Amino acid sequence: MSDSNNFTRRRMLKSGLTAAAAFGAAPYFFTRGAAAAEYRNAPTGSTVTFGFNVPQTGAYADEGADELRAYELAVKHINGEGDGGMLSTFSSKALGGDGINGKKVTFVTGDTQTKSDAARASAKRMIENDGAIMITGGSSSGVAIAVQGLCQEAGVIFMAGLTHSNDTTGKDKRANGFRHFFNTEMTGAALAPVLQNAFGSERTAYHLTADYTWGWSQEGSIKKYTEGLGWKTAAAVRTPLGAGDFSQYITPVLNSGADVLVLNHYGKDMVNSLTQAVQFGLRDKQVNGKDFAIVVPLYSRLMAQGAGENVKGIFGSTNWHWSLQDEGSKTFVKSFGTAYGFPPSQAAHTTYCQAILYADACQRAGTFMPSEVGKALEGFTFDGLGNGPTEYRAADHQCFKDVLVVKGKENPSSKFDVLEVVEVTPRAKVEYPPELLGGELGPYNNG
Numbered sequence: 001m002s003d004s005n006n007f008t009r010r011r012m013l014k015s016g017l018t019a020a021a022a023f024g025a026a027p028y029f030f031t032r033g034a035a036a037a038e039y040r041n042a043p044t045g046s047t048v049t050f051g052f053n054v055p056q057t058g059a060y061a062d063e064g065a066d067e068l069r070a071y072e073l074a075v076k077h078i079n080g081e082g083d084g085g086m087l088s089t090f091s092s093k094a095l096g097g098d099g100i101n102g103k104k105v106t107f108v109t110g111d112t113q114t115k116s117d118a119a120r121a122s123a124k125r126m127i128e129n130d131g132a133i134m135i136t137g138g139s140s141s142g143v144a145i146a147v148q149g150l151c152q153e154a155g156v157i158f159m160a161g162l163t164h165s166n167d168t169t170g171k172d173k174r175a176n177g178f179r180h181f182f183n184t185e186m187t188g189a190a191l192a193p194v195l196q197n198a199f200g201s202e203r204t205a206y207h208l209t210a211d212y213t214w215g216w217s218q219e220g221s222i223k224k225y226t227e228g229l230g231w232k233t234a235a236a237v238r239t240p241l242g243a244g245d246f247s248q249y250i251t252p253v254l255n256s257g258a259d260v261l262v263l264n265h266y267g268k269d270m271v272n273s274l275t276q277a278v279q280f281g282l283r284d285k286q287v288n289g290k291d292f293a294i295v296v297p298l299y300s301r302l303m304a305q306g307a308g309e310n311v312k313g314i315f316g317s318t319n320w321h322w323s324l325q326d327e328g329s330k331t332f333v334k335s336f337g338t339a340y341g342f343p344p345s346q347a348a349h350t351t352y353c354q355a356i357l358y359a360d361a362c363q364r365a366g367t368f369m370p371s372e373v374g375k376a377l378e379g380f381t382f383d384g385l386g387n388g389p390t391e392y393r394a395a396d397h398q399c400f401k402d403v404l405v406v407k408g409k410e411n412p413s414s415k416f417d418v419l420e421v422v423e424v425t426p427r428a429k430v431e432y433p434p435e436l437l438g439g440e441l442g443p444y445n446n447g
Helices: 003-015 061-078 116-128 141-154 184-199 213-228 247-255 267-279 301-311 327-340 346-365 370-377
Strands: 047-054 104-111 134-137 157-160 177-179 204-210 232-239 260-264 293-298 315-318 390-392 403-408 419-425
Touching (some): 047 116, 047 346, 061 327, 104 116, 134 346, 141 157, 141 177, 184 213, 184 293, 184 315, 204 213, 213 260, 247 267, 260 267, 267 293, 301 403, 301 419, 327 346, 346 370
Parallel strands (some): 047 104, 157 177, 204 260, 260 293, 293 315
Antiparallel strands (some): 403 419
C-alpha cells in the first residue's frame, strides 16, 4: 500500500469514517471554507448549477447521449425557453418558467464511462470545482450506487437516472438519493405473468447475466417470479460488461436442456448478445417439445432499434414508451421530437423527469437545502409526467407508478416503431413493502 493510501486510511480511522458503500472504495473527502454557507454550494449569484453525469463513452453511450438531450431540454423549459414541455401537463404548478427560486439554471457535464471510479471522479469535480447543487444521470446501477454514496457524503441531492437494481433504493439507499426509474422487483412482478400466459408454466430458463449489481438483481427477480409460477432454472452464467462477443456464452445454451434464454443485458451488450443468439439459431429451435423463447427483461427503444428484426416478438419491460397516449407523454414526444428530430427513449424521459422533479421540489421548498428539498420529494404524489399517477415513497425514495410490459413489434411502421406495449401493469401489482429490499436511508446531509 502506498504512503498516500496509508495516510488516507489513518485519517479515516482518526475521523471515525467508514468505507464507501460502493465496491469497497475509499470515500472522497470534501472540504469547505471556514465561512461556509448553511449547506453545500448554496447559490449566491443569479444562477444555480446542475451536474449531468452520463455515460458518454462505453457500452451505454447511446443512452447517455439521449439523457443529455433531455437534460438540456429540461433546463430550457425550467428557464422559460422553448415550448415548456411537460411543465404544461405536470400536476404541480410551482415552476413558472422563470428558473428556480429566482435563479436561472446552468449545467455542467461529466462522462461516467459506465465505470464507478470515473463516475465518482466526475461527480466530485462538478461538486467541488463547478459548484453543482445536484448531481443526476447514469445508465448503470453500479455507477448510480457509487455516485449516490458520494453525493450523500458530499451533502448534495442525487437524482438517479437509469438505475434498475433493487439495491439503489434497497440495501444501498441513501437519504440524499431519489430514483424515478422502476426496479427489477417491479419488472419481475409485471413480466412473469405475461411470460406464463405466452409460454406456459412448464419452462426451463437459462440466464446470461451482466456481472454487476444490476445483472445480479435482474436475474434474481426474474428467477423469483418465474420459479414461483412453475419455471425451472437450468443455469445462470455471468458475463462481463462490454464483452462484445457472447458466442462462448451462447454455445452451451444449445445443449443445456433449457427452452428459454433470459438475457439480463442492457445497452450494446443486449444488442450483441441477442443478435448472436438469433444467429446461432436459437429462435428456430424446438426444445422439450416447445418453441424456444428469448426474453429481455429490461428493454429500451434504443436497444430494440439497435437489434433490428431480432427483437420481433421478444418480451420485456420498460419504464416508459413514446407511444403512450396520456397528455404528458404526447407533449414530451412532441417537444423532444421538435428539438431533435426523433422520438425520445425511456432514458430521455427518465432524466427529463428527474430534472423537472428536482427543480419543482426546490421551488416548493423555497430553498436548495438538501434536507428541505428531500422533504418536499418524500411522499410527493403527482401526475402529468407520463405513466399516470406517481408517488415518491418516503420510506425508501423509490418512485411508484404503472409498469409497462412490451415486446418487439412484428410489423414496425418506422425504425423508431420497434416496440409495442402489451400490458400496463398497475402500481398496486408491483408495489412491495419497503423492508423487503433492506437498507436504511439514514439522515440527510447538507454538506
